[in-house]
Amino acid sequence: MEKECDVLVVGGGPAGVIASYVAVKEGKSVYLTDTKIYEQIGNKTCGDALSLEHTEFLKEKTGIDHPTGKEVSDTIDTLILATEKIELPINLPGYVVDRHIYGQRLLKIAELEGVSILPQMKALRSYIKGETVIGAYFKNLETKKEEIIKSKVTIDCSGASFILRKTLPKGRFRKIETNLLQDEIVPSYREIIRLRDDHPYHNKIYLIYDNSIPQPGYFWFFSKGKNELNAGIGWKLSKDEKGNSMRKVYREILHKYYSPDSYEILDGRGYIIPLRYPLLNHVANGFLTAGDAACHVDPSTAEGHGPALVAGYFAGLQASQAIEGGEATTERLWNYNKNIFMNFGLNHLKKQLLTDVITSIKMEGVDFIFKRKILTTEEFSNISEGGNLNILSILEKIIRSSPHWGYLFKLRTFSKGMKILPDFFNRYPSSPHSYNSWLNEFFPWYQSIRNKIL
16 A cells, blocks of 8 residues: 655654644645554653743744643743752753643644644655655554555654664665664653652752762653652663663662652653764755654753754755755755754754763762862853853862862863864755765764763
């Protein structure tokens, strides 16, 4: 069985739903597929945070309203990065959402606009002709039969599995990454718990860096409203950490805050997050990728919901514009890359360096830096945004760093890297023809900065 459309979107998460909505608004015929039954599309296991910045973007660009009513478990004003000794507050207005209810609203908005929803369709692989993606192969989970959907543009929003991107033949799609390294994958576990008494985490997200968690992993608390919490844990997958039981470590940390008889478990699930800087190129002939499938998760907080909404908007728009210009070649889709880096991609590349610093100096290093006042919270915010350390205070900081001068070296390397990064992306190529020369300059530099930090 074979279907055809202008735009095929694989995956009904936030990136996929918004990409399909935008494309159909642009007058394109759109199929949106998902493995789940219709009623479960959007029901993703995660930390449930969504920043106000991204919902405002969505409202401005599409008119879709902010989360409201039962979609909102609690509001957020502050992100707290906590170790066993210090707490670093960061202003971060937003929401803790019910992903299922909010996701279903977005799905119905897209469907009402004209998107054809195809549930219970398991994507198997990309459909390739020469050096162009012309659709995808699926297994219909209801009929158990294989089906083909052909399209002018295929958008991979399949999440952490990135099933379409990973099945692109590497020899014919050299400009786009088709794999993930083991240490770019974060297995996680979370529970929704109901407490006997209310909790102190309203309007806050707590990311807790506990010494029992392999770095740069963390434990979290997100408020789900009165007496309920989303509590979870995650760390990067590596051969050195395979012996650790995630649920065991989770339970030990949870019981530092709540005794076993003070809560009941409403739901518990594991999931996988691709955690690294975004793809440096997201497009190929007839192909785009967005959301978790494109590594759009914030490397420092693992928040991927908001970036997925933004990426979905630009993916749907770029796919539509490419079709209107004729054949959807890599060149006609290329501006999608620029839009990603201008909106959140560059910031995520910076945050990758911040995560590398935390990985390298570990929690005792973070505690040391702030306890000795090597950094103030204001200076930390400054270098996080690409500023340098104050030269006039360097000597004083060196004295305070004793005997851990290496911490200061890593912070200065991080700060210098943050200042240079924007220049590379100001020079990001305007077409795929000069991409390889740019990549050959940027990638060795970026890896050298990371290696010096790590």
